Amino acid sequence: xxxxxxxxxxxxxxxxxxxxxxxxxxxxxxxxxxxxxxxxxxxxxxxxxxxxxxxxxxxxxxxxxxxxxxxxxxxxxxxxxxxxxxxxxxxxxxxxxxxxxxxxxxxxxxxxxxxxxxxxxxxxxxxxxxxxxxxxxxxxxxxxxxxxxxxxxxxxxxxxxxxxxxxxxxxxxxxxxxxxxxxxxxxxxxxxxxxxxxxxxxxxxxxxxxxxxxxxxxxxxxxxxxxxxxxxxxxxxxxxxxxxxxxxxxxxxxxxxxxxxxxxxxxxxxxxxxxxxxxxxxxxxxxxxxxxxxxxxxxxxxxxxxxxxxxxxxxxxxxxxxxxxxxxx
Amino acid sequence: xxxxxxxxxxxxxxxxxxxxxxxxxxxxxxxxxxxxxxxxxxxxxxxxxxxxxxxxxxxxxxxxxxxxxxxxxxxxxxxxxxxxxxxxxxxxxxxxxxxxxxxxxxxxxxxxxxxxxxxxxxxxxxxxxxxxxxxxxxxxxxxxxxxxxxxxxxxxxxxxxxxxxxxxxxxxxxxxxxxxxxxxxxxxxxxxxxxxxxxxxxxxxxxxxxxxxxxxxxxxxxxxxxxxxxxxxxxxxxxxxxxxxxxxxxxxxxxxxxxxxxxxxxxxxxxxxxxxxxxxxxxxxxxxxxxxxxxxxxxxxxxxxxxxxxxxxxxxxxxxxxxxxxxxx
Numbered sequence: 314x315x316x317x318x319x320x321x322x323x324x325x326x327x328x329x330x331x332x333x334x335x336x337x338x339x340x341x342x343x344x345x346x347x348x349x350x351x352x353x354x355x356x357x358x359x360x361x362x363x364x365x366x367x368x369x370x371x372x373x374x375x376x377x378x379x380x381x382x383x384x385x386x387x388x389x390x391x392x393x394x395x396x397x398x399x400x401x402x403x404x405x406x407x408x409x410x411x412x413x414x415x416x417x418x419x420x421x422x423x424x425x426x427x428x429x430x431x432x433x434x435x436x437x438x439x440x441x442x443x444x445x446x447x448x449x450x451x452x453x454x455x456x457x458x459x460x461x462x463x464x465x466x467x468x469x470x471x472x473x474x475x476x477x478x479x480x481x482x483x484x485x486x487x488x489x490x491x492x493x494x495x496x497x498x499x500x501x502x503x504x505x506x507x508x509x510x511x512x513x514x515x516x517x518x519x520x521x522x523x524x525x526x527x528x529x530x531x532x533x534x535x536x537x538x539x540x541x542x543x544x545x546x547x548x549x550x551x552x553x554x555x556x557x558x559x560x561x562x563x564x565x566x567x568x569x570x571x572x573x574x575x576x577x578x579x580x581x582x583x584x585x586x587x588x589x590x591x592x593x594x595x596x597x598x599x600x601x602x603x604x605x606x607x608x609x610x611x612x613x614x615x616x617x618x619x620x621x622x623x624x625x626x627x628x629x630x631x632x633x634x635x636x637x638x639x640x641x642x
Numbered sequence: 643x644x645x646x647x648x649x650x651x652x653x654x655x656x657x658x659x660x661x662x663x664x665x666x667x668x669x670x671x672x673x674x675x676x677x678x679x680x681x682x683x684x685x686x687x688x689x690x691x692x693x694x695x696x697x698x699x700x701x702x703x704x705x706x707x708x709x710x711x712x713x714x715x716x717x718x719x720x721x722x723x724x725x726x727x728x729x730x731x732x733x734x735x736x737x738x739x740x741x742x743x744x745x746x747x748x749x750x751x752x753x754x755x756x757x758x759x760x761x762x763x764x765x766x767x768x769x770x771x772x773x774x775x776x777x778x779x780x781x782x783x784x785x786x787x788x789x790x791x792x793x794x795x796x797x798x799x800x801x802x803x804x805x806x807x808x809x810x811x812x813x814x815x816x817x818x819x820x821x822x823x824x825x826x827x828x829x830x831x832x833x834x835x836x837x838x839x840x841x842x843x844x845x846x847x848x849x850x851x852x853x854x855x856x857x858x859x860x861x862x863x864x865x866x867x868x869x870x871x872x873x874x875x876x877x878x879x880x881x882x883x884x885x886x887x888x889x890x891x892x893x894x895x896x897x898x899x900x901x902x903x904x905x906x907x908x909x910x911x912x913x914x915x916x917x918x919x920x921x922x923x924x925x926x927x928x929x930x931x932x933x934x935x936x937x938x939x940x941x942x943x944x945x946x947x948x949x950x951x952x953x954x955x956x957x958x959x960x961x962x963x964x965x966x967x968x969x970x971x
Contacts, residue, residue, distance in 0.1 A: 380719040381715050383715070386714075390708065391710075397747075402750070404734075405732055406732065407723075425731065565915065583890070586894065587913075589918035
């Protein structure tokens, strides 16, 4: 801390005030202190630990897109379990898929001096967190990697999972496969699209038969896309859905039309077994995403200083939905 | 505050230490201070507001059964939205349906001096919160009322909803109706059972035809109950399910067996439209539970001192599931 003050040419008190976010510190002084902390390089963590010691609030923050979505709430439940084990309270916040809200919420959590953060990022740039990380704040990203930061992340192997599902459809003889994903602003959607594309290219499906129709968000959007596809002169024989809400919308429309189209989709879920149409789902261990992220965070909070870890969880394929033989008309 | 100190025969500082949970205060002294606060009756809130003033932490706590359950996470999302509007952070915790964990979590939140609490209670007695409430902590109960406390609550009209669903089945001529609910330790299950029972009694269905078979918790338990019922010599012609997970298990087993039994159940949900069996569901506005509870809490936090409010949200009946004509075998 003395070294930082010395290098920045300010008092130790000023360093302390910068680290503690005292709002009255001059912007230029703040920049000099942060610069000095950065320049001290490998001693950063010690400085930070020193600066942060005794300030443990026994709270961590979890910033996710939407708490009411089962996927995120399952992660939240797993994170809560780990934090409870470490006698730490969990502050949860939904960024509502809004970049500006993400930054506002994250910086508010920093100002409240949480001991660490777990984030499902929404925006395309999380470099606003660099000063906090430089000052020793442990941060773990989950489900989507950060942009502009090199810190811990726990992700699903989206690409391999999507590729495996589309390979399964191809192995059954399908060539005209409609791939439907949500907005390509979302990392997981880009990865799943790439995985599907890899499978189609490897099978030498001609580019004109790669169908990427639209980017549905709500199940009703997906139903609309399916309606459009099946009203066309040469509809696909198989459909790959980028997430469970797209799958729901697609299945609803296919069932409504009486189409026996082959369906595969990302995400396994409690209800999948009751879908009124056979589907191949790409599943993974959702609670493990939260558990691993939280355990990693607490190792950092407890002082572990290994290089950033990048965990990639495997996926599996499973058959869901009610087979035609068991349904009645 | 001076009055409290006077009545308790202690110093103002001691009152302050009791209110602030300073662990070194003698238990007998603490009891005398709390007693004095209680005795001051109608001035309680002023005392409390006085004691708590300037100590606003801009955090509220939400204690629910299980974050990963869509019903609770939808409530959490709505509470987050309101708390964000009031620049307040939300600490969430799952009691995991364990009485002792509920009390531990709630008292931990109190010690961290949250500005207010929203609770879905698990245990049969929340009187452990009385001292906190006496000292001015606003608390709102949601989905289930508290026991041993008279404070704000926001509930669903479970009884009327269940009664309406069973009346619907009766109006179609069904007399042998199986009613399946989860554990009767849960308030909502008791209310739904009573509502169903009211409908059966009003229709003069003889008691020997009231079927309350078991108390399934997991969908697979519900499937087992249905299997048992339909293996019996005189199976029911209709089934009423106390919640969505029981409904899922029941439908899965009925579809597996090819039974076209009439099904109704509590809870409307995104997936209900895709159920491979027609069902009548009892729906309600889940986000409104969280929104109303949070808005009530903030009115209390902002000093409103009306008598405890007990909101009861209405339910509706809706047809879900895929009609037989649209399915294919």
